[in-house]
Amino acid sequence: xxxxxxLCLCLEVFSCLNAFSEDxxxxxxxxxxxxxxxxxxxxxxxxxxxxxxSEERFLTHFLYFKLKVADAKRQGWDTxxxxxxxxxxxxxxxxxxxxKGQEKKMFxxxxxxxxxxxxxxxxxHASSLQERQARQTMDSIYAALQQxxxxxxxxxxxxADAKVSPYQSEDxxxxxxLVKEFTEQLNHLQIGTYTSPxxxxxxxxxxxxxxxxxxxxxxxxTGLDFMKSQSGFDLDFWNLPDSVRMxxxxxxxxxxxxxxDIRHAASDHAVISKMxxxxxxxxxxxxxxxxxxxxxxxxxxxxNKKIASRLKKLLKKLPMENWxxxxxxxxxxxxxxxxxxxxxxxxxxxxxxxxKLAFKCGHYTPRMDYPYSFVLGKRLKKGPEDFTxxxxxxxxxxxxxxxxxxxxxxxxxFKIEINQDILKTVNCSGKK
Numbered sequence: 001x002x003x004x005x006x007l008c009l010c011l012e013v014f015s016c017l018n019a020f021s022e023d024x025x026x027x028x029x030x031x032x033x034x035x036x037x038x039x040x041x042x043x044x045x046x047x048x049x050x051x052x053x054s055e056e057r058f059l060t061h062f063l064y065f066k067l068k069v070a071d072a073k074r075q076g077w078d079t080x081x082x083x084x085x086x087x088x089x090x091x092x093x094x095x096x097x098x099x100k101g102q103e104k105k106m107f108x109x110x111x112x113x114x115x116x117x118x119x120x121x122x123x124x125h126a127s128s129l130q131e132r133q134a135r136q137t138m139d140s141i142y143a144a145l146q147q148x149x150x151x152x153x154x155x156x157x158x159x160a161d162a163k164v165s166p167y168q169s170e171d172x173x174x175x176x177x178l179v180k181e182f183t184e185q186l187n188h189l190q191i192g193t194y195t196s197p198x199x200x201x202x203x204x205x206x207x208x209x210x211x212x213x214x215x216x217x218x219x220x221x222t223g224l225d226f227m228k229s230q231s232g233f234d235l236d237f238w239n240l241p242d243s244v245r246m247x248x249x250x251x252x253x254x255x256x257x258x259x260x261d262i263r264h265a266a267s268d269h270a271v272i273s274k275m276x277x278x279x280x281x282x283x284x285x286x287x288x289x290x291x292x293x294x295x296x297x298x299x300x301x302x303x304n305k306k307i308a309s310r311l312k313k314l315l316k317k318l319p320m321e322n323w324x325x326x327x328x329x330x331x332x333x334x335x336x337x338x339x340x341x342x343x344x345x346x347x348x349x350x351x352x353x354x355x356k357l358a359f360k361c362g363h364y365t366p367r368m369d370y371p372y373s374f375v376l377g378k379r380l381k382k383g384p385e386d387f388t389x390x391x392x393x394x395x396x397x398x399x400x401x402x403x404x405x406x407x408x409x410x411x412x413x414f415k416i417e418i419n420q421d422i423l424k425t426v427n428c429s430g431k432k
Contacts, residue, residue: 297377301370
């Protein structure tokens with residue numbers, strides 16, 4: 001029987017944690033970021049009614065979640081304009097759902113900028129070589145600008161590289177929606193001048209300031225631009241009740257964790273290659289052995305043996321996943337020879353037709369509409385041929401393995417402390 005991977009995760013993580021006694025309500029600390037016991041109880045109260053998970057096991061999930069948030073902040077994703085806009089919209093929605101009436105739809109940014117850019121994007125985990133090569137290229141561009149080259153011409157030349165930037169050249173953009181590196185650089189510019197090369201979470205850039213407005217919405221701002229600028233709300237965060245602030249923090253952290261999942265193929269919607277799944281299956285093939293034999297193929301029901309013979313010739317030339325489509329096309333072209341098919345994996349004892357025709361046991365009653373039946377495929381006695389035969393199980397286990405790997409990697413990046421004594425006193429309100 002397979003070991004419970006999450007339980008192993010729990011044991012491995014706890015073995016590397018340090019207990020501490022100061023700060024009576026602090027349960028968890030990642031570097032200098034503290035998590036109170038009240039916040040842990042808030043999350044646990046939501047999870048327990050659904051999962052019935054213990055506090056210790058839930059702490060492993062909670063720690064993984066908090067480490068993803070910490071790593072996302074370390075890489076500056078919380079400063080990205082897309083994140084800020086989406087986070088504000090989600091927080092506003094959360095406030096509405098709580099009926100707090102704290103949101104203000106007409107939030108108006110009071111500082112706007114317009115600029116051109118020359119940008120070279122870099123991946124979030126860029127190597128030193130990638131950073132050095134990008135810097136050398138940008139230094140050459142900067143030298144050309146200083147010698148009189150046209151900023152407009154160079155920005156067009158590198159437009160393909162800048163396509164990943166969320167900022168469009170010569171659009172009026174609320175300053176609040178810029179990453180802090182852009183704001184800091186633009187604040188030192190006069191209109192018409194440009195920056196020296198600088199790095200941001202988006203890559204390496206040179207910016208030329210085209211305009212700056214204070215206090216009013218600039219002319220030329222499109223309706224969509226202005227709607228985006230109003231997607232936030234204006235409130236005194238620290239005067240909100242603790243429960244409301246905790247809920248807004250949860251929205252922001254949840255969005256950051258989602259950003260992290262997407263970039264690390266850790267979410268349910270992340271694309272995982274067939275090659276990775278097949279490699280995982282081959283390495284753990286014995287875990288997917290069957291106690292009972294299976295039949296992989298199809299059961300075809302048709303009018304008579306003559307039609308069955310023609311269908312066998314047609315289907316044998318095609319992979320199993322194409323049988324249903326081929327049969328549908330064939331039936332449209334030959335309506336007098338209609339037939340139906342069931343395909344997949346059939347465990348012995350589940351389908352009477354497969355039991356009789358493939359495993360030579362039991363019996364079945366022929367259909368009235370399609371009295372002749374036959375099977376096409378192969379018997380699998382020991383286990384699945386490849387990961388596609390047990391795709392859902394392999395995908396689930398692969399993700400759990402990735403979770404274990406990611407947690408171990410993240411645990412090496414941050415100093416983690418857990419107050420074990422406080423954990424024992426957690427008020428498990430989710431159980432009430």
